[in-house]
Amino acid sequence: MLSVKRRKAWEAFLDFCAVWVQPGLVLVVLLSGTMLSFDFAALALQYPEWRGVFGVLQATPLFVVLLIAGLVSFALSILETRRHGTLATMRSHLRQRQSEIDEIGNSITILFDGLLLNVGRKLQLTEGAQVRVSLYMHDKNQKAFVRCGRYSPNPVFAEPGRTSYPDDEGCIAQGWLKEWHFDNQVPANGAARRSYNQKQYAIPDHVNEAIRMKSRLYAARRLDDALGTAVAVLVVEAIEPDHFEEEFIRATLDGVADDFARMIHTLHRYIPNPANAAESGL
Template sequence: MSRIFRTLDGWVFRWVQPVGTSLTAFFSIFLSFNLEKVASKHPEWSGAFALLQGFNLYSIIVVCALAALVGTAYNFVRQRSVKRLHKEVRDLRDQLGAVVQNIPETLGVVLRGVGDQLPLNQTGGQRISLYVHKPSQNVFIPCGRFSYSPNLKRKGRTSFSDSKGCIGRAWEEDWHFMDNMPDPTSLSGYTDYMAKNYQMSREATRRLNMKPRMFAAKRIMIDADAIGVLVVESLYCEQFVEEELRQILEETTQPLARLLHGFLPHIADPNDPRRVGL
């Protein structure tokens, strides 16, 4: 039924007004003629004039005028409806844009709830982060973060390789935990350790906003698909027991996976200018 209406709307309804107006004007011309007199002067057109005389021109003109009026009214209502729909689409697009811009803040609130379960130390030195995987680029994009420390909470790099670093290890192995990493105050020792164990370049390690001594990460799955990684870091060693931390993160990633999967199409990729600022 809707297909029939779309066909009528696309062809019939749109032509009613111009055709009705044209026919009204056309037949109105003949009202000023004495068709019998004209027919006697032009016997070669007698058939055409006989046909016109057989019609009730007034009735035809009234019908055509009514059709033109109906078509005009329909097109007027339709144009208003289209304008209203365009406005509603713009409003929805603006609302979606606001939602998209608030995704990191929303996920940050969720991660704070996760941090309360750990619990994170309110004096700072720890943080929890969420990374979504971009398979087309083989990278992770940070999409949520929480820490009681403003410095650790602020944004750092916009992407991370999925084959290097602690995140890459967790992505490959499902779970990764490392405690008692070298003291980063000895930068050369720390960069050497990361290069040897996690294939990170020394320059990339030096640029890290946080150089943790404890790292734990759990891969996030939705059904059989891996979509991201949940990461807990600390500037201090022996802050968590691995078995307890793993249990909390495994329980957390199940509902978090559904939430992240819903946000996935709308998470802006900072490396793709078409997707920034949706």
């Protein structure tokens, strides 16, 4: 077994060979293989001013050079394969790693769902209440909010729905900008609702029509980590506009905000993010 220091040196040597030596060997193989077909004696007679160069090339054992370069390149390829494995092995390891990450992500989602259940209890939600509590992590690269937890005592409203939302639309965006947003003036439905959502929340008509839970009360609390960096938004929505008093719901969300912010800050790399998965081809 190689010591740690020797193994690191060996790995560095193989990296150097892969980056610099092997491409050079490939070039040598290509050039020497091509020059084997040349008659340098005839070329020296045709171009006497280059006789010295052609004499050197004629005296060089090009076949030996070709053979040595090919063998060394082959040996380095074998070492690289032994170090990293075949492409199929690497893909298998990547799939296994992704499966482990997915399992962690699923566990985190279940954890957040359970914590939001506790928030529901603090909000004194009863069975079948037309209320939903959701947690959205902000993805600054995608300029979107990624849902990472949801709870509702009503199974219809507990359904996942969209996995991400633009960070410039809806009550989530308002809470993100202002730290706190409360609105219980949303019209129930129809043209009045579409107009209100477009004016207040920049929600396009086609998105408005696709919203399944026609909430009339929204409360959004931004979550900042210990460094003061905004990381997520906690949202409560209800069908009935008078379901909560603003003071009560704000005090409840203020009471849990720091705990959720710490968890998002710590676990954000492992929270399932459909955008990252699509970029990775997973």
